[in-house]
Amino acid sequence: MEENKDTQHEPETAAPAAEEEMSMADLLKEGEAVSSKLYGRDIVEVTVVQVTADAVLVNIGEKKEGIIPLSDFQDKKPPEPGAVIQAVLEKKGGEGRPTILSHKRAHERVAWQECARAFTAKARLKGRVAAKVKGGYVVDVDGLRGFMPLSLSEIGGAHRHYLPDNAKVKFYITDFSAAEHKLIVSRRQVLEEDENARRGEVLAEIKTGEIIRAVVSKVVADGAFLRFQGIEGFVRLSDVSWRKPEEDLKTLKRGQRVKAKILSIDRETEKISFGLKHLMPNxxxxxxxxxxxxxxxxxxxxxxxxxxxxxxxxxxxxxxxxxxxxxxxxxxxxxxxxxxxxxxxxxxxxxxxxxxxxxxxxxxxxxxxxxxxGAPTLTLGQILLESSEDEGENG
Incomplete structure (x- = not known):
């Protein structure tokens, strides 16, 4: 009976051993796959084994270790042992020479791929101002260096630098070539797109007859331009005041804050007509x-x-x-x-x-x-009496 019990438990102890053998096989196969991609100059994911004073040691399969210079991580915190990072082959190792990999180049390659995707899809990207240069800015795009001309930095363009160093910016890629390492970006396009959306929301919310506060942006002979939440409208001369519009127009100054009534809204052309006299009694x-x-x-x-x-x-x-x-x-x-x-x-x-x-x-x-x-009122009897008397006299 004892022997039968032992025989019955043998399959249970054999199963974990089989699983361990499969795991080892999978690990070896995975290591071979990493080595194949690595030597094919593809981007691979490797596991950090150790971090020293000047290098990061990683497992590259085939019971080998590769070295990534610690300088590749100078702009960010070095990885810790056990972390999985991306790398690409820099120099193949040999007898007594370790294999050199580059995390920085792998990161740049991924960044170029992401920029290519964003350029094709016309998608927004985020970055930061790395430096001010003549005619524009150097923009850091996930480790890559792009150029943003002053003309593409602000709405309507700019004639000087307004953005501080390390300012976070959103932009579209307007010109791109990974082979030539060309990356031209436009913040202006993002700002104009957001501004158009905001203007649309403002125009959708306001109503004719509403009283608003605006700023005088320009005074001309036939009226005045008012700016309301970034949208410019116009006050015709006849709508400046009731009595003496020419004289009252001269009192308006650029930058002056005024109350105005919305007379009409053209949402397609984004034009608003304002009235000033309508806030006063007719x-x-x-x-x-x-x-x-x-x-x-x-x-x-x-x-x-x-x-x-x-x-x-x-x-x-x-x-x-x-x-x-x-x-x-x-x-x-x-x-x-x-x-x-x-x-x-x-x-x-x-x-x-x-x-x-x-x-x-x-x-x-x-x-x-x-x-x-004031005249006396006669009764019918008096009238008849006077009539009979007159007849008697005549008779």
């Missing part, structure tokens, strides 16, 4: 509220022309008395006063339209009403 409405239709005012005659007389009502309100509305006294005298009725408001020059004739008609109606009110 003088027409103000005059209509202050001077009701057919209300009586006393006006001072300023000047007289064949068309009529210019007058003032109080200190700041101007009016016009058409010749057809003079009344019985005909042409009023300059400097004199007239009593007139308000018959309208001129929306072009914001003046009252007055009429003396209407006042006379109103007063005539009042006198007639007063006369009728």
């Amino acid at each position: 003088p027409v409405d103000t005059l209509k509220q202050r001077f009701a239709y057919r209300s009586i005012v006393t006006a001072k005659v300023v000047s007289v022309s064949p068309d009529g007389a210019k007058v003032t009502v109080g200190e700041r309100v101007e009016g016009f008395l058409p010749a057809a509305e003079y009344g019985h006294e005909a042409v009023p005298a300059e400097g004199g006063q007239v009593k007139a009725a308000v018959i309208g408001v001129n929306a072009q020059d914001y003046t009252l339209t007055l009429s003396v004739r209407s006042v006379e008609a109103i007063e005539d109606r009042k006198r007639m009403a007063q006369y009728l009110k």
Whole structure:
């Protein structure tokens, strides 16, 4: 019975041994694959065995070790034993000579491949400003050196350096050749792309009639340009102010902050029309509220022309008395006063339209009403009695 038990346990102890043999075989096969790629000058992944003062020892298969100079890791922390890193064959070893590998060259080759992919796919990449040079910047692209001209560094280009050293930047590759080690990048394209997206979001959110804060960017003869969240709009001269737009336009200065009303939005052309006068009461409405239709005012005659007389009502309100509305006294005298009725408001020059004739008609109606009110009222009997008396006298 004891012998049977031992016999039954033999398969269980044989299985781990088989697995160990397979693992060793796989390891040898993997080592051969690494060696094959390595000597074929391909990029391989190797395991770090030891780090010394001047080198990193790695396992390259075939029970051999390769050496990577520690200087390959000068821009980053050296790897630790057990780490897997990329490398490429630099110099094949021999009797008493170790195999030399390069992590830096492997990294550069991968970086060139990534740049080629990004260039073809028109994808963005990240890097940092390594140095300022004449006409642009040297940009570090994952260990590679690219050039960014000043004209491609800012929106609209730049005439001098604005970016500090080690500034992180995003860019597109505009010209590329791994064989010639050519790498030209453009930050401007990224900035313009982001700016267009941002402008689209702003235009989608704002609405006609909305009150916003903007900055005067330029004043011209027929209006003013306002900049709102990076989008430039225009205020026509007629929308600067109600009364004296030419004079009020001169008070606007570049860089001045103003409130404005959005009058119209063209999202396709990204144009906005602004209004400044719309934040103030319309003088027409103000005059209509202050001077009701057919209300009586006393006006001072300023000047007289064949068309009529210019007058003032109080200190700041101007009016016009058409010749057809003079009344019985005909042409009023300059400097004199007239009593007139308000018959309208001129929306072009914001003046009252007055009429003396209407006042006379109103007063005539009042006198007639007063006369009728003061006359004796006769009854039917009185009327009949007076009628019979008249007949008797005639008889």
